[in-house]
Amino acid sequence: METLEVSLGERSYPIHIGPGLIADSALLERSVTAEQVLIVTNETVAPLYLARLEAGLKARRTSALVLPDGEQYKTLETFARIVDRLIELRFHRDACIIALGGGVIGDLAGFAAASYQRGIDFVQVPTTLLAQVDSSVGGKTAVNHPHAKNMIGAFHQPVSVLADTDTLATLPGRELAAGIAEIVKYGLIVDPELFAWLEDNIERLIALDAGALAHAVRRSCEIKAAIVAVDEREQGKRALLNLGHTFGHALEAIGGYGSWLHGEAVAIGTMLAANTSHRQGWLSAADCRRIETLLRRAGLPVKAGGVGADDMLEAMTLDKKAGRHGLRLVLLRRIGEAVLTAAPEREVLREVLDPEPGA
Numbered sequence: 001m002e003t004l005e006v007s008l009g010e011r012s013y014p015i016h017i018g019p020g021l022i023a024d025s026a027l028l029e030r031s032v033t034a035e036q037v038l039i040v041t042n043e044t045v046a047p048l049y050l051a052r053l054e055a056g057l058k059a060r061r062t063s064a065l066v067l068p069d070g071e072q073y074k075t076l077e078t079f080a081r082i083v084d085r086l087i088e089l090r091f092h093r094d095a096c097i098i099a100l101g102g103g104v105i106g107d108l109a110g111f112a113a114a115s116y117q118r119g120i121d122f123v124q125v126p127t128t129l130l131a132q133v134d135s136s137v138g139g140k141t142a143v144n145h146p147h148a149k150n151m152i153g154a155f156h157q158p159v160s161v162l163a164d165t166d167t168l169a170t171l172p173g174r175e176l177a178a179g180i181a182e183i184v185k186y187g188l189i190v191d192p193e194l195f196a197w198l199e200d201n202i203e204r205l206i207a208l209d210a211g212a213l214a215h216a217v218r219r220s221c222e223i224k225a226a227i228v229a230v231d232e233r234e235q236g237k238r239a240l241l242n243l244g245h246t247f248g249h250a251l252e253a254i255g256g257y258g259s260w261l262h263g264e265a266v267a268i269g270t271m272l273a274a275n276t277s278h279r280q281g282w283l284s285a286a287d288c289r290r291i292e293t294l295l296r297r298a299g300l301p302v303k304a305g306g307v308g309a310d311d312m313l314e315a316m317t318l319d320k321k322a323g324r325h326g327l328r329l330v331l332l333r334r335i336g337e338a339v340l341t342a343a344p345e346r347e348v349l350r351e352v353l354d355p356e357p358g359a
């Protein structure tokens, strides 16, 4: 097991990465100190891992809430179900929620933990690659609004993250690829060596090679932890983590949160951001091709197809990152260097979004 730290003063917490963590009673005992514990999970993950986690937590009385599976359930209604259960169980302020699942469960359970009695502890037990490299770290919690992604939420850091890499063995290939999209993102924004490592090792990652997985999860968490430590509330550098996300969130909202996986939408968004960067004269055509080739080799989509530029532009202006300064985008100067900047003119975006109108 490897342990990193997210350094946030009194809100600092460890990220443990390794095989077999959800059955490690000693680690669970240290990580979950509350007497009242609610495990929030979903109907796909529960049959796979809930009993193992409960057995590992044997010293504690736990309850479990099994939610329906899917991004379309990342809503205020599902959030209310968690709060209802906490009240039924008469949980106090010193209770703890454990989020066992992917990013949807982590975001939902985290937001419930942020809100219940103005904030209780929560522990992240991410079981998708995307959640292990990204969503379980950093304390962003949220639910979606029908018209805009992650519109209702809070910053609330977990007290611990336990990334059990064994759980990735049951992850469908499409979900694994979605997680790789976020690892590519880290390479693109700050770490050209990670990007080059992915170019050399993508097949090992797809084959769930233990060494490759451990490296990718650890390096991703190191990068995210370092960025969150200097900019917890996204006043500056943390915004770079949104590379591809303004385009991606728009695609997800247009598709009704059912067409694209989050990571797939991010992959298409990353390609759109790369093409926009090239149009601005920043990113070279050769680097654009490297990005497209790597995303394709990971099994990720690089084009939306059938989504109109006007619909995209409309959805992008609803994105949270469109503030009083207008729409801003994370663009690339080169592989490994990103900047947050005012979006180019609508016409430029329209050309990138719809390179062959009417085709």
Ligand SMILES: NC(=O)c1ccc[n+]([C@@H]2O[C@H](COP(=O)([O-])OP(=O)(O)OC[C@H]3O[C@@H](n4cnc5c(N)ncnc54)[C@H](O)[C@@H]3O)[C@@H](O)[C@H]2O)c1
Binding pocket: 042, 044, 045, 048, 069, 070, 071, 074, 101, 102, 103, 104, 105, 107, 127, 128, 129, 130, 131, 134, 135, 136, 137, 138, 139, 140, 141, 150, 167, 168, 169, 170, 171, 172, 175, 178, 262, 263
């Ligand atoms: N809070 C953040 O900082 C942050 C960052 C990135 C993404 N997100 C959010 O995360 C969500 C996407 O997360 P995700 O990609 O993990 O999706 P997800 O939570 O929907 O999980 C993907 C699918 O895999 C299943 N699954 C989970 N673990 C499994 C396992 N070990 N074996 C088999 N199946 C398993 C899930 O039930 C689901 O069907 C989006 O809502 C996105 O907005 C949040």
